[in-house]
Amino acid sequence: MSALYQRSATQIAAAVNAREVSAVEVLGAHMARIERVEPSIGAFLSLTADLAREQARRVDEAVAAGKRLPLAGVPVAVKDNMCLQGTVTTAGSKILAGWVAPYTATAVARLLEAGCLPVGKANLDEFAMGSSCENSALGVTRNPWDTDRVPGGSSGGSVAAVAAGEAALATASDTGGSIREPAAFCGVVGMKPTYGRISRYGLIAFASSLDQIGPIARTVEDAAAMYGVMAGHDPMDATSLPRPVEPTLPALRTDLRGLRVGLVREFDTKDLGEEIDAAYRRAYAQLAALGAEIVDVALPHAEYGLATYYLIAPAEASSNLARFDGVRYGLRVDGANVQEMYGKTRAAGFGPEVKRRILIGTYALSSGYYDAYYVRAQKARTLTAGDFERAFAACDLIACPAASSPAFEFGAKSDDPVSMYLMDYYTIPMSLAGLPALSVPCGFVRDGSPGGRELPLGLQLVAPLYEEARLFAAAHAYEQATRYTLDRQPPVVESVR
Amino acid sequence: MSGTMVEQTYEAVIGIECHVELKTASKMFCGCRNEFGGEPNTQLCPVCLALPGALPVPNRVAVEHVVRAGLACGAAIPSFSKFDRKNYFYPDMPKDYQISQFDMPLVSGGVVRFRREDGSEGSCRLTRIHLEEDTGKSTHMGSGDGRIAGSTHSLVDFNRAGVPLMEVVSEPELRSAEDAVAFLEYLRLTFLYLGISDVKMEEGSLRCDANVSIRPVGSTEFGTKTEIKNMNSFRSVWRAIQSEIERQRSVLAEGGRVAQETRGWDEANGITHSMRSKEQAHDYRYFPDPDLVPLTLEAAWVEDLRAKTGLIPIAAYERLERACGLAPAQIRQLLGDPALVRFLLQTVDMRPDDVAFAQAAANWLLGDVLRMLNERGVSIDGQRTLTAQALAECAELAMAGAITSKTAKELLERVMAEGGSPKEIVAREGLAQLSDPSMIAGIVDQVMAANAKSVADFQAGKENAIKALVGQVMKVSKGKANPQLAESLLRERLKQP
Amino acid sequence: MSSGSGIDVRYVARLARLDLTEEEATLYQRQLDRLLEHVESLQRLDVGRVAPTAQVVPLTNVLRDDVTCPSLDRAQAMAGAPAREGAFFRVSRIIEEQE
Numbered sequence A: 001m002s003a004l005y006q007r008s009a010t011q012i013a014a015a016v017n018a019r020e021v022s023a024v025e026v027l028g029a030h031m032a033r034i035e036r037v038e039p040s041i042g043a044f045l046s047l048t049a050d051l052a053r054e055q056a057r058r059v060d061e062a063v064a065a066g067k068r069l070p071l072a073g074v075p076v077a078v079k080d081n082m083c084l085q086g087t088v089t090t091a092g093s094k095i096l097a098g099w100v101a102p103y104t105a106t107a108v109a110r111l112l113e114a115g116c117l118p119v120g121k122a123n124l125d126e127f128a129m130g131s132s133c134e135n136s137a138l139g140v141t142r143n144p145w146d147t148d149r150v151p152g153g154s155s156g157g158s159v160a161a162v163a164a165g166e167a168a169l170a171t172a173s174d175t176g177g178s179i180r181e182p183a184a185f186c187g188v189v190g191m192k193p194t195y196g197r198i199s200r201y202g203l204i205a206f207a208s209s210l211d212q213i214g215p216i217a218r219t220v221e222d223a224a225a226m227y228g229v230m231a232g233h234d235p236m237d238a239t240s241l242p243r244p245v246e247p248t249l250p251a252l253r254t255d256l257r258g259l260r261v262g263l264v265r266e267f268d269t270k271d272l273g274e275e276i277d278a279a280y281r282r283a284y285a286q287l288a289a290l291g292a293e294i295v296d297v298a299l300p301h302a303e304y305g306l307a308t309y310y311l312i313a314p315a316e317a318s319s320n321l322a323r324f325d326g327v328r329y330g331l332r333v334d335g336a337n338v339q340e341m342y343g344k345t346r347a348a349g350f351g352p353e354v355k356r357r358i359l360i361g362t363y364a365l366s367s368g369y370y371d372a373y374y375v376r377a378q379k380a381r382t383l384t385a386g387d388f389e390r391a392f393a394a395c396d397l398i399a400c401p402a403a404s405s406p407a408f409e410f411g412a413k414s415d416d417p418v419s420m421y422l423m424d425y426y427t428i429p430m431s432l433a434g435l436p437a438l439s440v441p442c443g444f445v446r447d448g449s450p451g452g453r454e455l456p457l458g459l460q461l462v463a464p465l466y467e468e469a470r471l472f473a474a475a476h477a478y479e480q481a482t483r484y485t486l487d488r489q490p491p492v493v494e495s496v497r
Numbered sequence B: 001m002s003g004t005m006v007e008q009t010y011e012a013v014i015g016i017e018c019h020v021e022l023k024t025a026s027k028m029f030c031g032c033r034n035e036f037g038g039e040p041n042t043q044l045c046p047v048c049l050a051l052p053g054a055l056p057v058p059n060r061v062a063v064e065h066v067v068r069a070g071l072a073c074g075a076a077i078p079s080f081s082k083f084d085r086k087n088y089f090y091p092d093m094p095k096d097y098q099i100s101q102f103d104m105p106l107v108s109g110g111v112v113r114f115r116r117e118d119g120s121e122g123s124c125r126l127t128r129i130h131l132e133e134d135t136g137k138s139t140h141m142g143s144g145d146g147r148i149a150g151s152t153h154s155l156v157d158f159n160r161a162g163v164p165l166m167e168v169v170s171e172p173e174l175r176s177a178e179d180a181v182a183f184l185e186y187l188r189l190t191f192l193y194l195g196i197s198d199v200k201m202e203e204g205s206l207r208c209d210a211n212v213s214i215r216p217v218g219s220t221e222f223g224t225k226t227e228i229k230n231m232n233s234f235r236s237v238w239r240a241i242q243s244e245i246e247r248q249r250s251v252l253a254e255g256g257r258v259a260q261e262t263r264g265w266d267e268a269n270g271i272t273h274s275m276r277s278k279e280q281a282h283d284y285r286y287f288p289d290p291d292l293v294p295l296t297l298e299a300a301w302v303e304d305l306r307a308k309t310g311l312i313p314i315a316a317y318e319r320l321e322r323a324c325g326l327a328p329a330q331i332r333q334l335l336g337d338p339a340l341v342r343f344l345l346q347t348v349d350m351r352p353d354d355v356a357f358a359q360a361a362a363n364w365l366l367g368d369v370l371r372m373l374n375e376r377g378v379s380i381d382g383q384r385t386l387t388a389q390a391l392a393e394c395a396e397l398a399m400a401g402a403i404t405s406k407t408a409k410e411l412l413e414r415v416m417a418e419g420g421s422p423k424e425i426v427a428r429e430g431l432a433q434l435s436d437p438s439m440i441a442g443i444v445d446q447v448m449a450a451n452a453k454s455v456a457d458f459q460a461g462k463e464n465a466i467k468a469l470v471g472q473v474m475k476v477s478k479g480k481a482n483p484q485l486a487e488s489l490l491r492e493r494l495k496q497p
Numbered sequence C: 001m002s003s004g005s006g007i008d009v010r011y012v013a014r015l016a017r018l019d020l021t022e023e024e025a026t027l028y029q030r031q032l033d034r035l036l037e038h039v040e041s042l043q044r045l046d047v048g049r050v051a052p053t054a055q056v057v058p059l060t061n062v063l064r065d066d067v068t069c070p071s072l073d074r075a076q077a078m079a080g081a082p083a084r085e086g087a088f089f090r091v092s093r094i095i096e097e098q099e
């Protein structure tokens, strides 16, 4: 059997429930692993070892008392924009540095109830705004496949921790691609549920109408299990869906017979380079080989996705981030009066990307521009949702890239925000439409430099609203048939023993 | 100044805006207690303190209260409504935006009908009523008088933050300070009758601003208005409007122009003073709150609430006037106590169209019953012994001459103390008035024999002596003798030598 | 200052209570102008008869019952306060709004 830190969540839970191994032992193996790889990865902003140990003891007691927990003893990294009572929760921002959350996010609480051990708070782009994790004000996270490269973002710490074996699972959040793009960059499975499926209560808001929590795991099965624990109605979130959650694990499949998979006309991969184009063609062929019927679909408004998103998300963010004002918690830089205090506190507390988005969002909502920008973007959002509705009349799932490139080097896109924003070209339309979507590893490309590393790519699968079970079922079949990352680990995992 | 100036007659144009804290158990968007006067900063949770990640969920009862307020004013209830964010920074507003309603309030239109002190009728239409949340409370320090001007710093208590707040905006249809106060009084009474607010100006659960302008009589255009704030009683509303009308009149009389501004009412000096010299256009950046979903006010829900609207003060006024024949002063005495009004009308309803009975019941209620309640320090609905039925019986017995008014008073005292039916008590204990001359004659003889001095006095021409003798008859008969009958029998006997 | 019909970074920063240095103002002006250019593409869309989407999930009337639940105690509520005085949060002098 492989080392404890290499095992999947499902395997760990089975072993802990069967009392073959204790949660305390599982935790020990992961803490040791974290100690060894963290210096080269930097997935965490803080470790919560004491809390995890306490929880491991509780899990062992419960199991000893005959209880079976769906995620018994599974170490989980918690993205640092989610509240976990008693832990420093920063959203990767200086404005919240050192803030201790006095309550726990619903999704995290459900993981704890299911037996997860919270090992630490994972790094992210400040307030989840970014696609590389470089916007974190509090730490640098490296890609375990190539530590000169970014892990993707905003959930960079979450995906790096899982890829590097520091945790079997991680929570992540996705507003325009923040789960799917980094999952692709780090060769793990990342899934964004239907908007409203997982409670946002306790998730530090970026853009409320788009934010959605989802699982990060090394296998589709693990992601499905974790999703199953976190999903479901929460009365603390008015946008939480009151509908029942279909069980995902029993629905997992090994073929795709009877499924129509749509390839999006507007998402042609030719422009992504020969190697990447070939990889996606292989992926689509594999779906067909598994029995899927490949059909052609159109998303005619896809080209407006980015523009729509970069009005709606900043507009909501500009309002959501107003509360960071130096009055009740967080950073304060004093001034002669309250107005000065606000201006100085927010200038010192927010990083450049957050400031950019607050400015653009404030502008989009301001008097005289609201209709031209914000309302128009909301109408464009309606058109995007309509595109998908029509597409899903012709297919059961959509397949497309999860990102427009593999992981890039640090600093490669830092001075041009728009080129960074383009990383999310393939993920934003689904976010606008609130659809469930997932990224599963679909091969590797060489980075082109001499002696360069192989970098993972992600295949994005998209399902109609509420059809998460279908999404996991198909991703599982594809993953089991291809096994790109199941039998292979990032170099950092191999080099640091 | 100029001797040739023509005396211009102006009329005032007044609109009222008021904020009413709703009476609910919990706050607008969280489960914290909605209670006045708690220890500072003890009624707070992640939601109302706007901690990162917390989300609002609206209070159903608060929504219903506003709809009922609208229905009571005869307003249309739209089928669709929503919450919007009003963005501005203020230290006692935790989120630095207020959840409010912008273009789709819960209530549009409606009218408040009122009666002036002399009983004449007036009315003012409403523009809208919407639902929002209250802010915390700042105490300004270092200025000596608690004023913001000259303060060195402020202390914030957030207990009030998130208390459901209803904003009522009237049309500018009021023409005098008297009417403005009468309008406010009926608005206050309406909410009191509905039981949706304590409407206490001194506790801040009712706060109002007035927009005042003047224009030449006959003109249809509006003059430049000022907004008056800081009025903390109806008396100060009256004084402030009156003084502002006078101020504007003299500004115009001197050939000046009224500046559009916000003016504060200075209670001590009886004047308004400029608070903000230049009225800036605020850029509140309203947009639909993405944490909340829309409200659809289904007809059945609205009808159900309409059925629960109950008695409103203007309708009560009209019934008290018509059915009970009460004078305006008496009605005003009653109207502020909805429980007392309901009690009276319930009593009156037992003999419809019997004005004499209604008047008797009203007199008993406003006289002896009120006195007894005051002596006991209870309200009409704070006691369980005296029922409307009992009051009706007392009134009926007295009207029919079946008991003396003295007996009736004693009966009321008894019923108030121990409950029961007055008619049953009278029958059981033989308290009915003695109106049989043969029975009273015996007592008269007895009294004459025992009071020879009084008999002699009367016969010597002292007319007053008869009173003492009647008193004795009443005493011996234990108050049951019909006093008129007793007196006439006495006179008859005393004439005999 | 204002760049024609484009974004007035200074005005917007004031609304957002965000002090900007000269360099930041220049940089953001340039970057936001470029983003706005990109966003201009939306003006091409015919949205005349399209309803705006504020929320993708078709929920309405999500309301809670009027029941209370325990609050944080004061120590918890004020644990993160940058400045306090007794039982209160303390802030420096409040000046009346001048947008």
Ligand SMILES: [Mg+2]
Binding pocket: B100, B132, B167
């Ligand atoms: Mg208001």
Ligand SMILES: [Zn+2]
Binding pocket: B027, B030, B031, B032, B043, B044, B045, B046, B047, B048, B049, B162
């Ligand atoms: Zn609260």
